[in-house]
Structure formats: structure tokens, C-alpha cells
Amino acid sequence: MKSCFNLGIILPAALAGSLLVSCYPMPVERQFRPHDRPNETTTITSREQQQIKEQREAMRRRDEEREKENQVKRDPIPEPQPPKKEEPKPEPTKPKQDYSYAMPVPGHEGYVLSPYNGKQIDVRGIPSGTLVQDPTYPAAEKKFFRVP
Template sequence: MSSRLLLGIAALSGSLLVSCTVYPEGRTPGKKGPHPQDNVMTPEQQALQKQRDELKKKKEEEEAKKKQEELANKPPENLNKTEGTGETTQPKPPKQENKKDYPFANPVPGKEGFVFSPYNNKMVDVRDIASGTLVEDPTYKAGDKKYFRVP
């Protein structure tokens, strides 16, 4: 009787142990590579990325227009010389912004284009943003305005 009881308990515990294995939905075990459902961006982050892409396109178009206008309106080279001295005038250096030191975000190991916010350690998508760029932390409300730099 006790051997049947022990056998039943062993079978029950074995079936419970096997049933606890978690497999990702829609993926076959052993198959490697990214899966469409593995997107770590929230819908809010996706909307922000879309806005960044649109702004980037507009900026590139504006820069191209400015370059074309500059080439069309470029004065002859001899107008840059001061009269009588033969020296050229040097352009004034651009005004530097009063840069406040903002903290740099920490990169996420193994995920290129993602960083941890220096304020709350949440993951933020910074793909297609140049290194050193000042970015507003999207995990905070607009009223809080927390900024950090991309590493």
C-alpha cells in the first residue's frame, strides 16, 4: 500500500513540475532570433519615435533648402575683403548656449539604442539620436521636465 502511495505522489509531483515550464507564446523552443512580439517599446514610446523621425525629416529638408539658398545668394569672394588693407574679415563666432551640466544616461547592456534614465533607471529608447544630445526623459510628465544626455 505504501509503495503505491509513494508512486502516486512521485507521479503527481513530476507532472506538477513539468507543467510549471513557461514557454513564450508563438515561438518554438530552440529557435533563436528576434520575434515580432518582443517589442520593448510602449505605444507612447513608439509615438515619440515616430515624432522624432518626422522632425528629423523636416530638419533635413530645411537644411537642404538653406544650403540651396546660400549657394544661390552667395556673394562674390572679393566682397569679404576690407577696403585698402587686403585682409579678409573673420566671421563672428556663434553665441554659445549657457550649458547646464546634465547627467548622462547609462547604456543598456546587449540592447543598442536603449539607455537607463539617470533619474529612475527606466529603459528609454534613444535610437537615431546622436551621442551627447540633450533629451527630455519621457517617463516624466511634461511639467517635471527632467533632461539627460545620450552617451
């Protein structure tokens, strides 16, 4: 006996219908409660606005006056004093160090022998009497000599 209802057709149709219904969003209506609604009866008139503005200005003026009074109490006006005559301070004298003079290398113009280790150093273009650092020593040791 054949049934009136063919499950092969009804079952997929039922699934498709339930899927279709579940894809539609629910309508959202905001429901107001009496205490949530804005009170439409409270409005500020221009006269009330003017009074509020005047009160703010008065408070601001009072605050400024208090600040000025506190400033005067905290910082008394100093009495003017005659300008001090500054005497020039003598420059501190550094102890003068006598640096060694390098010896010129015979036959080689612009080369000298280091007074510390005797190595040749190129001093071409450096004026005579100039204090130079010995390049054969690291900067931490700082060995200086004068160019002859």
C-alpha cells in the first residue's frame, strides 16, 4: 500500500523550510519602559540658561581672585637690591705639562721617531710645535708629544 505521504519528498522539504526560517533575522523593536523614555517636559529656557551662565562667570571670577590672593600670600614682593658687581674670576690655571719632542728621522722629510717607543710616525702637514697623540698607542693610554 502506498502511503499518501512520500517521505522522500516531505523530509527534504521540511529541512529546507526549517533552514529557510532560521536564516531570517528576528524583527527588533525597541520597547520603552516608562522610566527609559526621555522626559519631554523638562526644557531649559533662555532665562535659566542666562542664570547658569552668570553663575559660572561669578564662580570663575571668585576662583581667579582666590588664586591671586594665594599667589600674593605665597610670594611676597622682594625688596629691590642694588645690582651686585661681579668681579672677574681668574681662570683656573692648569698645571702645564711638559710634553716630549719627537726626533726627526734623518733623510725622511715629514717623519719623526716617537719619544715613547721609537717608531716612525708620519707628521707631514702638521705645523712645528703642535701637540699630537701618538697613533701607535691605544686611545686609552693617550701618549702625546710635540712635533719638532
